[in-house]
Amino acid sequence: MSASAQAASPPSRTVLTHGRAVWLMIAVTLMWATAGVVTRHLEHARSFEITFWRSFFTFAALLVILPAWQGRAVFARIRSGGRALWISGICWCVMFTAFMVALTLTRVANVLVTMALGPLLTALAARIFIGHRLPPRTWVAIVVAGLGIGWMYGTQLGDGLLAGTLVALCVPLAGACNWTVVQHAHAKGHDVDLxxxxxxxxxxxxxxxLPLAWPFQANAHDVGLLAFLGLFQLAIPCVLSVLCARVLKAPEVALLALLEIIFGITLAWIGAGEEPLPSVLAGGALVIGALGFNECLGLRDRRAAAVALPGTR
Structure with missing residues (x-):
């Protein structure tokens, strides 16, 4: 989610101070992190039915939220958004679907650690497809994070969890594709409203x-939980993250988004008794450490540049 939130969006009347944006982004990561623990309390819904109901309730919620926030013109922007907007929509579709399917196939920690690769895969995609030059610190971070994920994947070859982890890998890959498409469109003078x-x-x-979820097996309890996910775990935090990204710098958003991993693993552990495997914790520490190191240095470089050029922000 966070890797794509920094793309251009229409102006908003909402004004956030930097401090409030930080706290709001922390709340957003906590909302994102509820997916794992809530999924573990479903009684009858399985696999694609879980994805269907969450996506359906997200769609229904956004049909109300977006016109209230941006006016009915939001639907005109969809019709005139062009190819980039629809490719971005496909990327979101892949992320929504792969994330929930992965949660049904493997542990919450495996999914969240794999998703943490998003910013680094985005940087790599920008280098390959757009020609953005990467600083040495980012190359080091990509290598270290790759080692962490490789260690985590290698230890799962015989325990049946690898399939879910590979499905989870579709999420950061789609996120990287999404960001690259948006940035390419921006370079051509066409901003995409995410x-x-x-x-x-x-x-x-x-x-x-829908056809993969039929026949439905979810009871009223399951549908209520999935409605919660659609509204409070996805629709509302997606909108709030865009507001935060207008105030916070990209490295700040990426660093704060790491809290989703910590919150998500902790909630699944405490709320569903799902203890993360030692190999996942070790691999996750490498991934989070590499990403945090890269983003902290990036934030320091931005601040140094801002001091050197007082007229910049």
């Missing part, structure tokens, strides 16, 4: 998983 593209992605995910 919030309407989330609506498009939710609609696509709903339609894609």
């Amino acid at each position: 919030v309407p593209s989330v609506l498009v992605g939710a609609a696509m995910s709903t339609l894609l998983t």
Whole structure:
């Protein structure tokens, strides 16, 4: 989620101070982190049905939230968004679908640690497809994070968890593709509003998983939990993260987004008794450490540049 939140969006009247944006982003990561523990308390819903209901309720929520926030013109922007917006919608569809399917196949910690690769995969995609030059610190971070993920994957070859972890890898890959498409469109003078593209992605995910979810098995308890995920774990925090990204710098957003991993693993451990494997904790420490190191140095470089050029922000 966080890797794509920094793309351009229409101006908003909402004004956030830096401190409030930080606290709001922390709240956003806590909302994102509820997916694992809530999924573990479902009674009958399984696999694609879980994805269908969450995507459906996200779509329904955004149909209300977006016109209230941006006016009915948001639907005109979808119609005139062009190819980039629809490709972005496909990327969101992949992220929504792969994330929930992965949670049904493997442990919460495996999914969240794999998703942490998002910013580094995004940087690599920008280098390959857009030509952005990467500083040495980012190359080091990519190598270290790769070692961490390789260690985590290698220890899962015989325990049946690797399939879910590989599905989870689709999430940061789609996120990297999403960001690259948005940045390429921006370079061509066409800004993509990511919030309407989330609506498009939710609609696509709903339609894609409907035939795979039938016949429905979820009871009222399950549907209530999945409605919670659609509204409070996805729709609302997606909108709030866009607001935060207008105030916070990209490294700050990436660093704060790491809290989702800590919150998510902790909630699943405490709320569902799902203890993370030692190999996942070790691999995750390498991934989080590499990402944190890279983003902290990036933030320091930005601040140094701002001091050197007082007219910049």
